[in-house]
Amino acid sequence: MGVVAVLAVAGLVVAALWPENGPRVLPVASTVKAELLTFHQGHGLPDVSTVLRSRTDARAVRGWFAETGGGRGAPDADDVEKLAAGRDFGREAVVLFSYTGGCDSARGARLTSDGTRRLSMDLTGVTEHDECEAPYDNLAMFAVDKARAPADGLMLGGSRTGSPDPVSPGTLLAFERLTGPPPASGSLRAAEVSQPDQLEGFLTSLPGATAARLGRLAARQDGGRRFAFVVSGCRAKTALMMIDEERLAAEPVGGDGGGGGAARCGTAEHYVAVFSVEAPHVPSGARIG
Structure with missing residues (x-):
């Protein structure tokens, strides 16, 4: 019993010295x-x-x-x-x-x-x-x-859920391949869509079927700021948000074509990616896109 008691006390000491969130x-x-x-x-x-x-x-x-x-x-x-x-x-x-x-x-x-x-x-x-x-x-x-x-x-150890945290503070909310041609040159291809009217304005430049699928985001409340991007790639499976002091952007990820090498597409494929970011991770001077 004495050994058990010592081990129990030792465990409490370790728990007290090591921070709960570390x-x-x-x-x-x-x-x-x-x-x-x-x-x-x-x-x-x-x-x-x-x-x-x-x-x-x-x-x-x-x-x-x-x-x-x-x-x-x-x-x-x-x-x-x-x-x-x-x-x-x-x-x-x-x-x-x-x-x-x-x-x-x-x-x-x-x-x-x-x-x-x-x-x-x-x-x-x-x-x-x-x-x-x-x-x-x-x-x-x-x-x-x-x-x-x-x-x-x-x-x-130390991650929020036990599994590794995301590599970017931008959480992907939606990733869709465009069902038609991308927005014309000069149209909105990257924007903040935190408010319903901002999202609506962005969706108007997208093909109808894609816009309809993304319209459900208007009712989604997650507490973060939201940003949408039209990106080009080849057989992309997802996207990452790239954040630095000067720019907010998105990059498609995947596209190995299932063969372990780079995918080959006759023409570029276009996608829309929407992310949520907690406000402290959005640099005040960064441009979008």
Whole structure:
């Protein structure tokens, strides 16, 4: 009984020291072989834990950092994108953790796992502090063999749902292939559609069948700002919203044609993508499209 009591108390101590919204130190977690690309402690970082699997993902993830400004120890969006985009995504994935911790300072981080489909992180070189002006935000990026970060079933410590957070703060609400030709040159091809009249104005430039399918968005209330884009691609399956300090845009994703290589289309295909974005992630000076 004495051993059981000691273990129970130890568990409570770990729970008290590790922040509820940060990646937890897992029982019997082992270090995963990975390259630490960067580690930062500072303030003003977003809360996001995600996995990047392509250079498109590396461009999209900068949206989480577009408003941080790189102040007080925080890397800016350019730093994050460059570090990720330089990896060999044919054999690697990039795992990113950014979360609010406590007062303890650290010199680095390690990638950990308690199983083949769960990844978390642990601070290393920790110096304990009883109090601080404000808790540290911790950011770590790791390059790891992509087999250790599978696209399906991966659990990630610190993410909102256990599954990796989206690589972009723009949540895709609708993605439709146009049922007719795209809007003519000079027509509205990108716009904010947060209000019903804004959405109606955008839909008037689209083919009738596509506009009818998207009309249901007018009644959808999700608390975010909404943006719509007409994009061109080839056999695209979805789209990502690209957010930086100067521009809001969308990029079609997919189109491998089922054969593992680039798809080939005789003529470009056109799609409309509608996204919802929480207001703090929309840079005030960014143009749309």
